[in-house]
Amino acid sequence: MRVVVVGGGVAGLATARGLRVAGHEVVLLERSPVLRPSGGALTLWSNGLRVLDEFGVDLIGVGREIDSFEAWRSTGRPIWRVDVTAIRQRLGRGAVTIPRSRLVERLATGLPPDVVRFGCQVVGIEANRQGVRVLCADGSDFEADVVIGADGHRSLVRRLFVGGVAKPTGWATWQGLVESEHPIATGAVGVNVIGPGGVAGFLPAGEGLLQWWFEVPHGSSEIAPWSPVEKLRARFGSWRSPVPEVLAGVTDAELFPHARHRVLRVWGGERTTLVGDSAHVMPPALAQGANQSLEDAWLLAKLLSDDVSASLRRYESARRRRVAIVSRLALLATTQQGRSWTRFSGLPTRPTTWVYGTGLRASSTLLSGGRRLRRRW
Numbered sequence: 001m002r003v004v005v006v007g008g009g010v011a012g013l014a015t016a017r018g019l020r021v022a023g024h025e026v027v028l029l030e031r032s033p034v035l036r037p038s039g040g041a042l043t044l045w046s047n048g049l050r051v052l053d054e055f056g057v058d059l060i061g062v063g064r065e066i067d068s069f070e071a072w073r074s075t076g077r078p079i080w081r082v083d084v085t086a087i088r089q090r091l092g093r094g095a096v097t098i099p100r101s102r103l104v105e106r107l108a109t110g111l112p113p114d115v116v117r118f119g120c121q122v123v124g125i126e127a128n129r130q131g132v133r134v135l136c137a138d139g140s141d142f143e144a145d146v147v148i149g150a151d152g153h154r155s156l157v158r159r160l161f162v163g164g165v166a167k168p169t170g171w172a173t174w175q176g177l178v179e180s181e182h183p184i185a186t187g188a189v190g191v192n193v194i195g196p197g198g199v200a201g202f203l204p205a206g207e208g209l210l211q212w213w214f215e216v217p218h219g220s221s222e223i224a225p226w227s228p229v230e231k232l233r234a235r236f237g238s239w240r241s242p243v244p245e246v247l248a249g250v251t252d253a254e255l256f257p258h259a260r261h262r263v264l265r266v267w268g269g270e271r272t273t274l275v276g277d278s279a280h281v282m283p284p285a286l287a288q289g290a291n292q293s294l295e296d297a298w299l300l301a302k303l304l305s306d307d308v309s310a311s312l313r314r315y316e317s318a319r320r321r322r323v324a325i326v327s328r329l330a331l332l333a334t335t336q337q338g339r340s341w342t343r344f345s346g347l348p349t350r351p352t353t354w355v356y357g358t359g360l361r362a363s364s365t366l367l368s369g370g371r372r373l374r375r376r377w
């Protein structure tokens with residue numbers, strides 16, 4: 001089948017990889033002139049890593065395998081620890097943190113050079129029962145049997161075929177990826193520090209890089225784009241180590257306001273569907289946006305068949321419920337964590353790890369082996 005994928009982020013590149021593995025003819029249209037390197041580092045969990053394995057994407061030499069994630073109060077009291085080595089044993093894969101730029105590089109490396117067309121901004125799509133025509137701003141056009149929207153949370157494909165915009169959650173992340181000699185950068189432990197009015201996070205991302213971020217309520221003028229580092233230092237500088245040390249070495253910060261879609265029943269028309277953030281942008285609290293995008297790519301590649309419309313709806317129906325769970329939990333985790341975690345401390349690691357692993361499996365189509373969810377979310 002001839003497939004056009006719109007958008008060359010994690011979701012689009014993975015979809016192109018998966019569809020090619022499944023034997024389809026693929027063209028990917030990306031509006032940027034090159035792969036976009038922005039976006040700090042991502043955590044790939046057991047589900048996303050298993051998809052990459054199936055697509056033959058290797059991460060050798062990039063990123064960092066994580067052994068545990070820990071959460072502390074801003075005062076220094078430990079709250080919980082998730083033993084990722086136990087999750088690795090249980091689910092086959094654990095967690096790897098990797099700069100987004102490295103992940104898109106590795107996803108693109110396996111694609112023949114004529115698959116990705118850079119500088120093609122899609123401006124229109126004409127669909128009928130026989131096929132689809134995709135129109136680009138430079139006047140070029142592409143005929144296809146199916147079009148997959150992987151064009152991010154402001155998706156044109158979504159706007160044309162289903163509608164429904166992502167709403168701000170009222171939270172945002174300030175983040176950066178820096179070269180660092182801090183022990184976290186060279187270790188295998190991810191750290192969350194939770195305190196009044198926000199969460200700080202630190203991760204090793206491989207190649208001596210440290211990913212740091214602060215999740216804060218968004219919309220107040222307290223941390224403004226023109227002086228973020230100064231304001232972050234003023235607000236979080238007295239928190240437990242490593243917050244002050246890392247902030248001391250930071251010179252610049254990127255802002256990501258969080259947005260969330262309501263996960264719809266149907267994601268496209270007769271010959272169109274969506275993958276990744278275009279279908280289900282969610283807050284990053286559970287580190288699942290890219291992982292769920294990889295799962296979309298994996299399932300779509302498995303299900304797409306000559307009975308186009310039916311296979312697209314089967315894909316959406318299987319993904320929708322899992323994605324909706326993750327998205328709700330991610331919202332809850334963001335809006336509640338400052339409040340609810342301050343009631344706990346010293347949670348035992350084994351049950352915490354078991355709950356995390358079980359949640360990971362329940363929110364994944366791949367890890368749950370396609371078992372049906374009983375409850376509607």
Ligand SMILES: Cc1cc2nc3c(=O)[nH]c(=O)nc-3n(C[C@H](O)[C@H](O)[C@H](O)COP(=O)(O)OP(=O)(O)OC[C@H]3O[C@@H](n4cnc5c(N)ncnc54)[C@H](O)[C@@H]3O)c2cc1C
Nearest residue numbers: 007009010011031043122151152276277287288289290291
């Ligand atoms: C602060 C933050 C931290 C995160 N951390 C994690 C994490 O730890 N783990 C995790 O799993 N996820 C994480 N995520 C989420 C993750 O980054 C995304 O869910 C994931 O990258 C999927 O993105 P995408 O490919 O769907 O969209 P995008 O990355 O937005 O890519 C869309 C692409 O489409 C292109 N495009 C758009 N319109 C057009 C058009 N008209 N024509 C042609 N091309 C077009 C764009 O240029 C872009 O390249 C995080 C997100 C944020 C904001």
